[in-house]
Amino acid sequence: MSAREPRAVVAVDIGGTHTDAALLTAAGELHVNKVRSTPADPGIAFITAIEGLLSGAGLGFGELGAVVHGTTVATNAVIQADYARVGMLVTAGFEDVLEIGTQQRTDLYDPWRGKPAPVVARGRMRGIRERIASDGAVVTPLDEEQVRRAALSLRGEVDSVAIAFLFSFAAPQHERRAAEIVQAVLPGIPVTVSSVVAPEFREYPRAVTTALNAALLPQSGGYLERLESRLQECGFTGAFQLMTSTGAVVPSSVAKLSPVTLLVSGPAAGAVAAAELGRRLGEPDLVMLDVGGTSADIALIENGRPHRRYRGEVAGLPVALPQLDVLPIGAGGGSLARVDEFGALRVGPESAGADPGPAAYGTGRRPAVTDAHLVLGSIDPGGLLGGALPLHPDRAHDAIAQEVAVPLGIGVVEAAGSMVRIVDGRMADAIRLVTVGRGFDVRRCALIAFGGAGPLHACAIAEDLGVTRVLVPRHPGLTSALGLLMGDGGYELRRTHVGALRDLDHAEISRILAELAREGTEALRETGLEPALSLELDLRYAGQAYELTVPAGAGLDFGPDDVSRLEAAFRVAHESAYGHSWPGSPVELVTLRVRASVPRAGAEWMGVAAQTTVGGAAAAAPTRRSGFTAAAHPVAYRVLDRTEVTAGLRGPALVQQTDTTTLLPAGWAVTVVDGVGMVLERSAPADEEGERG
Structure with missing residues (x-):
């Protein structure tokens, strides 16, 4: 195409x-x-x-x-540890790599906190006599007969096989040959090799990433x-x-x-959409808040680009792969409330999900955040999705009364407001982690809120953070799906190659880059388009344990004339990240990263209002609805359909559409409305205009 x-x-x-x-x-x-x-x-x-x-x-x-x-x-x-049975071949003597991991602890002050269970059971690990040196030289030839015996010993015991030999990123021939033998002995069993999935140094993350891929292959x-x-x-x-x-x-x-x-497929789509919609609304610096039924995803977008990371973590396991830097937390419309054994109210991370859903759905029994909003009057008691999903306000009221209000000795409205405030606080704290916690002033950003529940919580969270502008896309409940349409085709490859930047063998570098370019082009061959190529370098000062990724520019031309420019770019990046740099210290190359990309398959969406299939035509909304704020104060909301909203609308108001409701508190006003989205701005402190209606 x-x-x-x-x-x-x-x-x-x-x-x-x-x-x-x-x-x-x-x-x-x-x-x-x-x-x-x-x-x-x-x-x-x-x-x-x-x-x-x-x-x-x-x-x-x-x-x-x-x-x-x-x-x-x-x-x-991964979260549920629902893995296939994996057998793993490693260099002899390193059979405990997944058990030992590293000496790093998630919590330095909790020595009793356990590590996540290894992806591969120790009984299915097999050590193979072979050894590659860090420079790619063969120290010990591959024992092919031992590979055959290892594969035979796994017959009938595994659904997938992973292979991760030492320094295979420098010379992959032992892994490739071992894979051929395993496939011959175990036909039909998929094999994952680390030199394809994670051709980077650092043994433990590379081994875990390889094992994870093997564990996910049969199911995914x-x-x-x-x-x-x-x-x-x-x-x-x-x-x-x-x-x-x-x-x-x-x-x-x-x-x-x-x-x-x-692993971050869905949240990444939301970040892509947030960056594109922010650009169209003139807001290049954003915090993304994507609140669904089960979780909330948070990301920082700076200068129109989502922040990236080049290694991440899922369920406590390291993943040596590039990804958009999205932080998920268990907070959403389906987050369940409970009073714990100490008498404290907890909301999430457990979720009602789609089945049975919140109590108001008619099938659930436990109170969720959606039930709290229904009690407070901030969502339409007539139902969600334009009436296609009926709601039962009495069930929401009873569930909150039984599970929250009675145990705490408070009223149902106060209990519902407490549930909302707690989940708001959890999301605000998570936003601080990805902004203030990394030295970024969140007050300079706008908050872009979407997902089915995001616009309900956005203004309250913005007030907590000191943010004065909130963006609500035209179709908040479907923004991540829209982001899938905005993503270009692309494939990323990398290869560790450690050496002083000024002493590189550029002929060898050119050979590696040509190989990566071929792999990227082949991966995107089905698009029928010639991909554009760009290069990034992982650089560090000699002696450092960690590196920074620096763009080298479009194309793969990287020669001696580029060294000074890249050294200067690295020092700027180091100064920005750590507040200092060492101009006289030598810089090392660690990893080469190549990105192949082709244009998106579809046409450009021009921000024209969409045709909505959800639920058909909704009943006309009343113009007023009595309710309560999260502080349990009475409020009279003006209720409008999204198509009726114009710039100048002031809160308290509820903007309803089939995929979400936007809550505009007192002190907030709509300043921009178009086919891309609405911009909400804090016009005055809430107490100046009065919340009580």
Whole structure:
């Protein structure tokens, strides 16, 4: 498919509570849909959401050029430790690498805090006689017969195999040969090698990343195969694509082999959308607050770009892969409230999810944040999704009374307000972690709030943080799905190559870069486009243990003439990160990073109002609703449909639409309204205008 001939593209983001879908036609028209997730079989909601979009647009599956998916299957598997049975081959003597890990502790002051369980059971680790030196020289040849015996010993015991030999990033031939032997002995069993998944130094993170990929391959690969088969059965003949943790889109053929790259897939789509929508609204510095039913995702966007990290952590396990820097916390509309054994009110991280859902859904029994909003009057008692999801206010009231109000000896309204304030505080604290905690003044940012629950909480959180501007996208509940449509195709590769920057063998560097360029081009071959290539370098001062990533520019031309420029760029980055630099100290290259990218498959969305499939036509909203603030003060809200909002609207007000409700407190006003979103600004302290209605 050519970027010059855009075709209709569908994006589907499956969350814990709802499945969101967006259709962008070749003419740039947007259609959106939202359905309940089906956790037992996510593919049901996946296809249902697409069918609703296509019906509304008068299109068929055969007219789609691409389907882009953001998935949490890999993330959920890691969080729940729902792994395949993995056997692992390592260099002899290093069979305990996953057990030992490092001497770093998550909490320095808690010596009893345990480590996460290893991905591979110790009984399925196999040591192989072989050794590669740090410079790639062969110290001990590979014992191929021992590899065969190890593979035979794993027959019938494993669903996947991982191979991580010492210094394989410098010379991968032992891993590649071992993989060939294992595949011959264990046909049909997928094999993951570290020199492909994580060709970087630092043994433990590389081994864990390799083991994780192997542990996720059978489940994630099977899930993607089933989705693709269902699409084909419906008549789809286009490209099935996945968004990776970097915010780039890759063909499903690549994603199936590297499920570990999908660990931050859904949240990354939200960060991509936040950056693009902020740019269109003239706000390059943003804090993203994406609040769904199960969790809230937070990211910092500076100068129009989401912050990135080049190694991360999931469920306490290191992941040696680049990803957008998104912090998830267990806080959302489905977060459950309870009174603990000490008499304190807790909200989250446990969630009601889509099934059974909050008490107000009619199937849940325990009170969630959605129930609290219903009691406070901040969401429509007539139902969600334009009435397609009926609500039961009496069940919400009773659940909060039984589980919260009675144990605490307070009223139901006060209990509901306390639930909201607690979850607001948790989200505000998480935002401080990614901003103030890293030396970034959050007050210079705007807060962009989306997800089904984000706009309900945004202004209160902004006030807590001292932020004066809040951005609410036109379709908050479907913004992550929209982000899937905004992501360019891309694939990232890297290779550790340690050496003094001024003494590099540039012929060897050119050879490595050419190899990475070939791999990136091959990964994106299905797009039919020639990818653009760019280069980044991990640099450090000689003797340092950690490095900083510095852009080297477009293209892969990197020679002796670039050294002084890159040294200067590194020193600026070091000064920015640590407050000092050492101009006279030599700089080392650690890792080469190549990014291959192609333009997005769909047309450009121009911010025109979308056709909404969700729930059909909603009943006309009343113009007034009595309720309570989170402080349990009575308030009279003006209630408007999103299409009725104009600049100048002042709070207290509720802006309703099928995918969310925006709560505009007293002291806040709408200053900008267009097809991209609304800008809310703090006009006066709340007590000056009065919250009581």
